[in-house]
Amino acid sequence: MKALNPQLNTWDDSALLQFFMSENMRRPENINFGIGEMDFPTPQIIVDACKGALDSGITFYMPTAGAPELRLALAEACSREYGLEFTENEIFVTPGGTNALFVVILALAGDGGEVLYPNPGFPAYLPQIALGNGTPVDYPLSEENGFIPEPDDIRNRITNRTKLLILNSPSNPIGNIIPSETLEDLAAIAIDNDIWVISDEAYRHLVYAPDRHSSIISLPGMRERTFLTCSFSKSYSMTGWRIGYIVAPSTFNEAFFKIFQYTVTCVSSFSQIAAAKAVQLGDSYYRETLLQMTSRKELIERGLSEITTVSFPKPQGAFYVFLNIQRTGLSSAEVSKKLLDDYSLVTIPGSAFGDLGEGYLRLSYASDLDKIEEGLERLKDAMQHLIPQ
Ligand SMILES: Cc1ncc(COP(=O)(O)O)c(C=O)c1O
Structure with a gap:
């Protein structure tokens, strides 16, 4: 038999797959600190807009770059949020932020160009660069630097x-943000x-006061070289709708079109109509979500600071804490497995985010306060047993 695409061997996620496939992942008593999505349902008004679209027969292909009303709504929202004037021609609608990343990587670095990406970072970066025929080059994020790109x-x-530098702020898996002074240095580079x-900004609507989201695209000279990859998944609890977008100079539309037309054709038409309704909800929707997420963040922050044998950078955005568990003397996969098997607590080993994530666990606090409280109890108990006092 002929060999598979050798690029598939560029990364190895077999250990993680095994972890996710384990029987224990499905136990009803589990507390899930692993999940990368909100527990809130998609707002009913968005669901109703989708139903309305289906009922009125919006079930056919859409223009490749996206539904005109959605592109326009996003251009207006982005103009407001970034303090720049965008037109609908600078918006390209994609099936999720993950695909947005891939389209940009393929279009810009698919000729073997080198792509710098964070380690630890979102696990899709390396495989996407490899599959997209780029050359992956990681850059370290270290605890000493607050996990901020140096x-x-x-x-x-x-x-x-x-050719390309990938930045992610707010960050998965760290939950921090890149300060504006660092963005200025990176822009100069x-x-x-x-x-x-x-600039992967999948979590830009989840930044906790007093911190504020700032983007490299708003800095002088950066708009023409920045590609924002954005998502409805986290902003509106719409992970299953598969909808995201690219904000980029319209001169790149033809390149995106070429890739998109022959691989995806267009994003689901009724998801796009629903997404346009989501954008109309305006800033008050994020404010309400943030209010609830802030109490969850404060609860987990408080609970974790009581466990003196672990440490973590201050959570500023998204809904993750990156927990240093090095005093266990075990690998992050071993600690995650023990937490799952013996304490019914789901976490993600830091090694899933790159080799420099070893020694950490990613905890998600996108669940209700009672569950966070219970999860913290289990974690405290576990750490008492795993770390010699
Ligand atoms: C950093 C980051 N970027 C992009 C995405 C893409 O999300 P989606 O494809 O659901 O829009 C995610 C999802 O977890 C993420 O964590």
Whole structure:
């Protein structure tokens, strides 16, 4: 038999797959600190807009770049949020933020170009670069630097083949944000070295006061080289709807169109009508969500600080805490497995986010306060047993 695409061997997620497939993952008594999605339902008004679209026969292909009313609504929302003037021609609707990333990587670096990506970081980056025929080059995020990209680490990795730098803020798995001074340094590097930037902002509506979301696209000289990849998944509890978008200079539309037309054709028509309704909900929707998420964040922060044998960077965005469990002396996969098997607590081993995630666990606090409380109790108990006092 002929060999499979060798790029599929660029990464190994067999250990993680095994973990997720384990029988114990399905126990009803589990508390799930692993999940990467909100527990809130999609707002009814969005569901109703979808039903209305189905009932009125919006069940056919849409324009490749997206439904005109959705692109327009997103251009207006992004103009407001980023303090820039966007038109609908700068918006490209995709089936989720994950696909948005892939389309940009393929279009810009599919010629073997080097793509810098964070380690630890969102697990899709490396496989997407490899599958998209780019050359993956990771840059470290370390606890000593608060898991913020160190401009010198980026500068030192740039060669004449570097095409793209991927930034992610708010971050998965760390839950921090990149401060604006660092964004300024990174923008200067991108401009000096003529490289493009993907700013993965899937969690931009989940930033906790007093911190604020800031984006590299708003800095001078960056709009023409920045590709925002965005998602409805986390902002509106719409993970299953598969809808996201790219914000990019309209000169790139033809390139995206070429890839998209022959791989996806268009995003589900009724998801797009529902998404347009979501955008109309305006900022008050995020404010309400943030209010609830803030109490969850404060609860987990308080609970974890009582476990003196672990540490974590201050959660500022998204809904994750990246917990240092190095004092257990075990690998993150071993600790996750013990927590699951012996304490019915689901967590994600940091090694799933890159080798530099070893020694950490990602905890998600996108669940209700009672569950967070119970999960914290189990974690405290576990750490008392796993870490010699
Ligand atoms: C950092 C980051 N970017 C992008 C995405 C993409 O989300 P989706 O494909 O559901 O829009 C996720 C999802 O977990 C993420 O964590």
